Amino acid sequence: MKKKTISLTFFTVLLVFAVIYFFRQPLSGFFVDLTSPVSASISAKARGIKKSFNFFFHIRSLRKENTELSTKLTELEIDRSKITELETENKLLKRELGFLEESKKGSLIPANITEQDPISFLDTITLNRGRDYQIEAGMAVIANGALVGQVKEVFERSCRVVLITSKDSIVQAMLQDSRAKGILKGGISGLYLENIPPDTEFKPKEYVITSGLGGRIKQGIVIGRAASMQTSSSGIFKSISLESIVNFTKLEMVFIQK
Amino acid sequence: MKPLKIFFLLLLGFILVIIDVAFLSNLEFFGVTILTSYIALLEFAILNRKSNSFLAFSVILFALFAIFSSLPLPILVLNFILLPAFLIFIKSNYFAGTTILSTIFFLLFASFLFESILVLYAGFSLSTVEIYLSMIVFTLLHTIIGFAVYLVARVFKKNFLSIGIEEEIR
DSSP, rough: HHHHHHHHHHHHHHHHHHHHHHHHHHHHHHHHHHHHHHHHHHHHHHHHHHHHHHHHHHHHHHHHHHHHHHHHHHEEEEEHHHHHHHHHHHHHHHHHHHHOOSSOOOOOEEEEEEEESSTHHHHHHHHOEEEGGGGTTEEEETTEEEEEEEEEEEOOSSSSEEESSSOOOEEEETTTTTEEEEEEOTTTTTTEEEEEEETOOOTTTTTEOOOOOOOOOOTTTTEEEEEEEEEEETTTSSSEEEESSOOGGGGGEEEEEO | OHHHHHHHHHHHHHHHIIIIIIIGGSSSSTOOOOHHHHHHHHHHHHOOSSSSSHHHHHHHHHHHHHOOOOOOOOHHHHIIIIHHHHHHHHHHOOOOSSOOOHHHHHHHHHHHHHHHHHHHHHHHTTHHHHHHHHHHHHHHHHHHHHHHHHHHHHHHHHHHHHHHHHHHHO
16 A cells, blocks of 8 residues: 555656656746736735835935936936937938938837746746737847846746846847947846956946847847956956846836837 | 645645745845745645655645746756755654754754755855855745744644544543
């Protein structure tokens, strides 16, 4: 009898393993789509609770942040007027030179975060947009105008996104001013732009943007600011640590770039 | 094992995993989120004398995390099946009775090992302070919550058992 129970248990466990091993993705798709509406409302409630707590605990820092943001806003207004001027000039010059204007922005699809990977270091989120919105793997995910991740898996009514902070994330990126190209990698130690040529001139606080090489992410999406440069263990290339301009713990709504 | 019990374990696991992925994953404490499903698994290990419901629950959690998380299967097997099986083996062989001290030690050890496996998988770096902080916070948080749940469950179990004994006497 005992022998029969052991063999039955062993067989059941083996069957579960086999089902998961061969049908993990379709099962994920089915269950994530199924729980998506419930998860979205639970997630919204959790964010509401978090916001209330944050407000009470960080009232002083919020005041400071408000002053800083007001100053930054004034600076950005000035920058924007300069950019508009440059854009007009750029368009004129392109027309003069006979360049065809290409749309870099693409269309943006708003999406809500319904689920997050409960394992802290994984940085994977689930969005409530899938094949029904023509979402495809590899598309860029943007929040506050900056790149936050890349679509990894697409289901019928939802998709899974790997955030750039994840150790599994690899994005082609470059320094905005020096134009030095590298590979953006996430991980437990933070964001790093790796494989930078050794002769790269590096300015602290320089913007790091997507280079548009390989994959489906278009060029020119802001990722973060360069913080400090380090020589890699091989000594051939350099790597730069990055400060993200997005607060990943406060992500709520994102946009998928088609 | 009765089909009703399997259904109950499946439902419990499903509800806890949904709470973990949709609710608690939004509330971080020093970069750490609470895994109620793992706490429940540890409670099964501590409170249940028979290991079959514990084994069934660990397989259910493995399947649910494979569906709702992006962790690779070997890590899931290690964290949700092999690690708890190893811990229950240690507990049943080296800790005869369930005392408060042994429970705290069991919870501490189990949470620390669970987080250590994840940290090693994510890429351990000696120089990153956040890693140590997350390991300490995860271990303490899960031990405290696990112990609180254990105390509540023990009170319930005692009351139900005493009612059962009284009914038997009558």
